Each structure stands twice: as structure tokens, then as C-alpha cells.
Amino acid sequence: MSSWSLTSPSNETTTALIDPPPAIKNIGKRRGELAVEPVEGLDRSPAVVGRREVSKLSVSYKTKKYDDQQRLIDGAGAIYRYPHEMDWNNRDHVKKLNAWREQIHRRTFDQKRKTRPYWIEAEKAAVIELLGQHLQERAAVSKFDPLYKRVANVYNTRYHGRLQFAGHRLVADSRARAGGLLDKDRPAPWRTASALLGVSKKWPELTSMLGRASGEVRQHNEDIGFPVRGSSEGGSDDEEIPNPDNSLPSTTFSSSKKSAKHVGKVAGIPINLGRGNHRGGVVCDWAAAEGRLADGCDHDGDFFKDDTEWERANKRLEMEAGYESSDEEAIIVPGSSSRVSNSYVSAFIT
Numbered sequence: 539m540s541s542w543s544l545t546s547p548s549n550e551t552t553t554a555l556i557d558p559p560p561a562i563k564n565i566g567k568r569r570g571e572l573a574v575e576p577v578e579g580l581d582r583s584p585a586v587v588g589r590r591e592v593s594k595l596s597v598s599y600k601t602k603k604y605d606d607q608q609r610l611i612d613g614a615g616a617i618y619r620y621p622h623e624m625d626w627n628n629r630d631h632v633k634k635l636n637a638w639r640e641q642i643h644r645r646t647f648d649q650k651r652k653t654r655p656y657w658i659e660a661e662k663a664a665v666i667e668l669l670g671q672h673l674q675e676r677a678a679v680s681k682f683d684p685l686y687k688r689v690a691n692v693y694n695t696r697y698h699g700r701l702q703f704a705g706h707r708l709v710a711d712s713r714a715r716a717g718g719l720l721d722k723d724r725p726a727p728w729r730t731a732s733a734l735l736g737v738s739k740k741w742p743e744l745t746s747m748l749g750r751a752s753g754e755v756r757q758h759n760e761d762i763g764f765p766v767r768g769s770s771e772g773g774s775d776d777e778e779i780p781n782p783d784n785s786l787p788s789t790t791f792s793s794s795k796k797s798a799k800h801v802g803k804v805a806g807i808p809i810n811l812g813r814g815n816h817r818g819g820v821v822c823d824w825a826a827a828e829g830r831l832a833d834g835c836d837h838d839g840d841f842f843k844d845d846t847e848w849e850r851a852n853k854r855l856e857m858e859a860g861y862e863s864s865d866e867e868a869i870i871v872p873g874s875s876s877r878v879s880n881s882y883v884s885a886f887i888t
Contacts, residue, residue, distance in 0.1 A: 555590045555626035560619040571601040571613040572653070573646045580643055584636045587629050594635065595620045597642045608708070608721045618642055655727040657709040657737070658702060658720055665734060666743055668693055673747065686731040686738075687778040693734075694779060697726045711740060728781040 601613030
């Protein structure tokens with residue numbers, strides 16, 4: 539810090555309080571770590587003009603992470619340092635410092651989305667079976683297809699809330715390593731259409747399945763009486779069933795930047811309007827959307843240009859869900875020579 543006396547035009551002597559930019563780099567929160575709010579609470583009090591508080595030039599917090607056995611352990615922590623010169627007597631400097639601190643606090647601890655529950659292998663088997671049943675009339679499915687909504691509706695109708703016992707094997711991904719086990723009993727989580735869309739890009743079994751649906755598969759299911767139309771399990775084909783456990787209001791992706799920002803604010807969900815393409819009146823961060831897609835995120839609207847495309851996507855596939863296969867005549871999974879029976883799935887999801 540520098541401190542010296544100077545004379546103002548009115549001949550009053552004041553002391554300058556200036557801190558230079560930090561020479562040490564930030565230590566950001568690492569991928570997979572969870573921010574932990576201090577026991578004593580966050581210091582969110584603002585800096586004041588004329589009062590030097592060095593502690594406000596940095597924001598730090600502890601982190602937690604899961605080890606190979608899915609136990610929560612201490613992480614490396616994170617510390618962010620204010621990157622600019624700070625004149626404590628300068629009103630603009632103090633204002634920018636307060637805005638910087640509040641942005642970190644808000645992004646880290648406010649409006650925080652719940653951690654997505656891990657997938658277990660039994661859930662994966664159920665999803666593979668359901669998608670296999672619904673791919674009989676198409677050779678490929680695009681991300682705009684309402685297929686995922688229908689499968690999500692049937693899946694949640696059958697399995698949501700049913701008890702899953704500790705010890706089930708987790709599906710290995712960026713958060714759960716191979717060999718991990720479910721650490722405690724839990725009710726089967728709600729799985730959205732966007733979550734299914736996300737795993738369809740990560741699970742090899744689904745990737746190959748979605749790439750092809752052979753004539754043999756279609757003929758087999760016609761022979762055993764697969765109901766192409768007329769079933770109503772899972773609700774309407776046109777709309778995804780809302781999660782009954784979700785306390786947030788539904789979010790509408792608006793056709794204007796201003797109203798989209800307003801909707802996100804009301805819903806308590808941040809919507810990134812700063813980057814990306816402005817196509818069809820909707821501002822979307824396509825790179826961020828793809829990243830969230832890879833993590834199985836739940837934002838369908840990120841992947842549609844406008845309301846017209848959304849409506850068109852909902853009309854592209856007329857197949858309905860709900861065929862219940864038996865052990866004797868199970869559905870052939872497209873892209874595979876094996877059959878998946880319901881008894882296999884029910885053995886893991888009670």
C-alpha cells in the first residue's frame with residue numbers, strides 16, 4: 539500500500555490510500571468441487587469510501603469434493619483477488635470493488651441449482667429399454683424430437699419416488715468414477731427430457747441405438763403386437779409432465795432480450811444473455827448450452843431458435859409411449875442383438 543500527503547485546492551491536507559493490483563494469481567474452484575459457505579456467514583458488507591479494508595480485496599471460501607468411494611472430503615478451496623489498483627478515497631473505485639465482490643458471492647452462493655443426482659446402472663438400463671421401445675418408427679432422432687419428453691413422462695410415471703437402496707452401482711461419468719456405489723437409500727429422482735437428451739450423447743449404448751433402427755426390430759415388435767398408437771401411459775405426448783418436487787416456477791424462454799431477462803429473474807434462474815447468436819429473436823449462448831447439455835442439464839429452451847421451431851419439433855413424431863414388455867417377448871434394443879426385459883430393471887428399482 540502507498541500512503542502520502544497531498545494538498546487539495548482548498549489547502550486541506552488529505553492522505554491517499556492506494557493498494558496496487560495483486561501479484562498472486564487467483565485459485566478458482568475446481569471442476570467437481572462444491573463451494574461451502576463459512577459457518578460465520580459471508581462478509582457481504584460493502585466497502586466504504588475513505589476506509590481501507592484490505593480483507594475486502596479478496597473473496598475466499600472452502601470447498602468439498604467426493605472421493606472414489608463417494609465420500610465428501612475437503613477440496614483445495616478457492617480465493618479470488620481484486621485485479622485492479624484500489625484507491626480507497628475514490629468513490630468509483632469503491633463502487634467497482636463492491637460490485638466485484640457481490641458478483642462472486644451471487645454466482646457462488648445465490649440462486650444455486652441443486653446438485654443433480656447421480657445415475658445408477660438400473661436407471662440406465664430402464665432408459666435404454668424405454669428408448670428402445672420408442673425408436674421403432676425412426677432411424678434417427680434429432681435433439682428437437684419430442685421423443686425425449688415422451689420417454690421422460692413414461693419413466694417418471696413408472697419409477698419416480700420408488701426406493702433405491704444404498705450399494706447400487708453408479709454410472710461412471712465426469713462426477714462419478716467407475717466402481718462408485720450409491721452411498722445411501724434414496725427415492726428414485728425425477729429425470730427430465732433434457733437429462734435424457736444429455737445422457738444420449740454420453741452413453742455409448744444410447745449413441746449407437748439412436749443412430750439406427752433396423753427393419754428387423756420394427757418387424758419383431760409388430761409380430762408381438764407393439765402398440766404404435768393408442769397408449770396413454772405417461773400423459774400427453776405434446777407436453778412434458780412437470781416435476782412435482784420442483785418448487786421453482788416454470789421458465790418461459792422469451793422472444794425478447796428484455797423479457798427473457800425478466801422471466802429469469804422472476805423464476806430465480808440466471809439466463810445468460812451476454813454471448814451467443816441472436817437468432818429468431820432469442821439470445822442463446824450456444825457454447826454454454828452445449829456444455830450444459832453434456833452435463834445432462836434441464837434447459838430444453840436453450841436448443842431452440844424460436845417458438846415456431848419449438849412447436850414444429852413437438853409435431854415431428856406421433857408415436858406414443860407405454861408398451862410394457864414381458865420376459866417372454868421383450869423388445870429388441872435397436873443397434874443391439876440382445877433383448878432387455880422388465881424383470882431385469884425391476885430387480886434394481888423397487
